[in-house]
Amino acid sequence: MSGLLGPGPAASSSGAAASANDWAKALGQILEKVVLSQAMLNSCRELRLFAGAEEFEPWLEHTTEMLQEWAVPDAEKRRCLIESLSGPALDVIRTLKLIDPGVSVKDCLEALDHTFGSVEGPEDSYCKFLNSRQQIGEKISAYIQRLERLLQRAVMRGAVTAEQMDRTRLAQIVRGAQYQNPILLHLRLRERREHPPSYSQLIKEVREEEERQAASEFWEAQTLEPAGTTPLQTASVLMVSTTEELAQQMQGRGPPRPAGVEDSPRNDRPAGIPAGLIGPRAEVMVKIEGAECKA
Numbered sequence: 001m002s003g004l005l006g007p008g009p010a011a012s013s014s015g016a017a018a019s020a021n022d023w024a025k026a027l028g029q030i031l032e033k034v035v036l037s038q039a040m041l042n043s044c045r046e047l048r049l050f051a052g053a054e055e056f057e058p059w060l061e062h063t064t065e066m067l068q069e070w071a072v073p074d075a076e077k078r079r080c081l082i083e084s085l086s087g088p089a090l091d092v093i094r095t096l097k098l099i100d101p102g103v104s105v106k107d108c109l110e111a112l113d114h115t116f117g118s119v120e121g122p123e124d125s126y127c128k129f130l131n132s133r134q135q136i137g138e139k140i141s142a143y144i145q146r147l148e149r150l151l152q153r154a155v156m157r158g159a160v161t162a163e164q165m166d167r168t169r170l171a172q173i174v175r176g177a178q179y180q181n182p183i184l185l186h187l188r189l190r191e192r193r194e195h196p197p198s199y200s201q202l203i204k205e206v207r208e209e210e211e212r213q214a215a216s217e218f219w220e221a222q223t224l225e226p227a228g229t230t231p232l233q234t235a236s237v238l239m240v241s242t243t244e245e246l247a248q249q250m251q252g253r254g255p256p257r258p259a260g261v262e263d264s265p266r267n268d269r270p271a272g273i274p275a276g277l278i279g280p281r282a283e284v285m286v287k288i289e290g291a292e293c294k295a
Contacts, residue, residue, distance in 0.1 A: 044080035051087035056116040077105045110156045122159035133176045170196040
C-alpha cells in the first residue's frame with residue numbers, strides 16, 4: 001500500500017544523502033580545478049620571458065628546472081612555456097604546432113635549443129655530463145641539480161634517450177659524488193642502479209636525508225658541550241674575580257690566600273748570618289774630643 005502512495009521516508013532520506021554526496025563530490029572537483037588553475041597561473045608567472053635576443057643558456061636552465069618540478073599535465077606545461085615566449089622564439093613554437101598541434105614540451109625546448117643555443121654536438125654534451133664531479137663543499141643535492149641540467153642538454157642533443165635518463169643519471173651520481181658519501185651509503189644508491197628512481201623521487205630522498213643528517217650533527221654537537229656553566233656565566237665569574245683581586249692589590253693587601261694556608265712569620269735576617277749575631281740596635285752617648293755624640 002505504501003508503495004502505491006510513493007516512496008517511503010527511508011527511501012527519501014537515502015536519496016537526499018546520495019544527492020548531498022554527489023553535490024559535495026562535484027563541489028570538490030570544482031575547487032580542485034580552481035586551486036590547480038591558480039597554482040599554474042602563479043607558476044607560469046615564475047617563468048622568465050624569452051624573445052630570442054636574450055642570453056639563452058640561463059633561460060633554458062631555469063625553464064627546464066621549473067617545468068620539471070611542476071606535477072601537472074604536459075599540455076599545461078606547454079601552455080605556460082608558450083606564454084613566456086615572444087618574437088622569434090614564439091615563431092619557432094608556432095611552426096611546430098602547425099606541424100603537430102600536440103607537440104611535447106621536450107620537443108619545444110629542443111627546437112629552441114637548436115635555434116638559439118650553442119652549436120654543440122651530442123658527443124660534446126655527453127662528455128660534459130660524464131666529466132661533471134661533485135665539488136668540495138658542494139651538497140649532493142646541489143650536485144644532482146647541476147648534473148640534471150647537463151643531462152637535459154645531452155638528451156636534447158640526442159646523446160641520451162629519454163628512457164635512459166634515470167639509469168644514466170644514477171650511474172653518473174655514483175661515479176661523480178665524493179668517495180664514501182654518507183648519503184649515498186645510507187640511501188644505498190649503488191645497489192639501486194638496476195632499478196633507478198626518477199629525478200623527482202631521487203632529489204626528494206636526498207634532500208630529506210641531508211636534513212636528517214644536519215639535525216643529527218646539530219644535536220650531537222649540543223650533547224658534547226659541558227652541562228655546567230655557560231660561556232657567558234664563566235666570563236662573568238672571571239671578570240668579578242679579576243676585579244676583586246685588583247681592588248685588594250690597590251689597598252695593599254695583595255691577592256687573597258688560598259684556604260688552609262697561613263701567613264708565614266717574617267724573617268728579615270740576611271741569608272748566611274748565624275742566629276744571635278744580630279739583635280736589637282743599641283745607642284750610647286760618647287764624647288769625642290769633648291763633643292758628645294751617639295754611637
